[in-house]
Amino acid sequence: MGFVKAVRMGADYCYERLQWSPRNQEDDENTEGKVVVITGGNTGIGKATAMELAKKGTKIVLACRNVDKGLAATNEIKLNTGNENLVRFFLKC
Numbered sequence: 354m355g356f357v358k359a360v361r362m363g364a365d366y367c368y369e370r371l372q373w374s375p376r377n378q379e380d381d382e383n384t385e386g387k388v389v390v391i392t393g394g395n396t397g398i399g400k401a402t403a404m405e406l407a408k409k410g411t412k413i414v415l416a417c418r419n420v421d422k423g424l425a426a427t428n429e430i431k432l433n434t435g436n437e438n439l440v441r442f443f444l445k446c
Contacts, residue, residue, distance in 0.1 A: 383409070384406060384409045384410065384411040385409060385410035385411065386410070386412070387411055387412065388411075388412045388413075388414065389406055389411050389412070389413050389414070390413075390414040390416060390442075391403050391406075391413060391414070391415055391416065392416045392444075393416075393417070394413070394415035394416065394417060394423075394426060395415060395417045395419060395422040395423045395425070395426035395427075396422065396426070399415075400426055400430075403415060403426070403430055403439075404430055404433065404434065407430050407431075407433075407434040407436040407438075407439065408434045408436070410436060410438070411436075411438070412438040412439075412440075413430075413436075413438065413439050413440070414439075414440045414441075414442055415427055415439060415440070415441050415442065416442045416443075416444055417441065417442070417443055417444065418443070418444050418445075420443055423441050423443060424441065427439050427441050
């Protein structure tokens with residue numbers, strides 16, 4: 354199964370089974386105590402998402418391929434948000 358197909362299937366599941374879509378989520382939704390896995394969380398959109406969720410107290414698992422960038426991103430997010438609930442998981446691709 355290709356990556357794009359897997360993402361699409363996940364999005365379809367979330368929409369159909371859980372009645373979830375980005376349009377019906379509140380910006381101030383409480384995510385404290387929840388765990389979120391973010392792939393590519395060391396740069397770009399993934400890092401920005403991790404930063405915003407960390408501000409809300411979310412426990413975040415950053416799944417990264419590059420060890421150095423993953424360490425730097427985790428340290429930056431912890432420093433900027435005060436959220437110590439970040440875990441790094443390095444992928445070997």
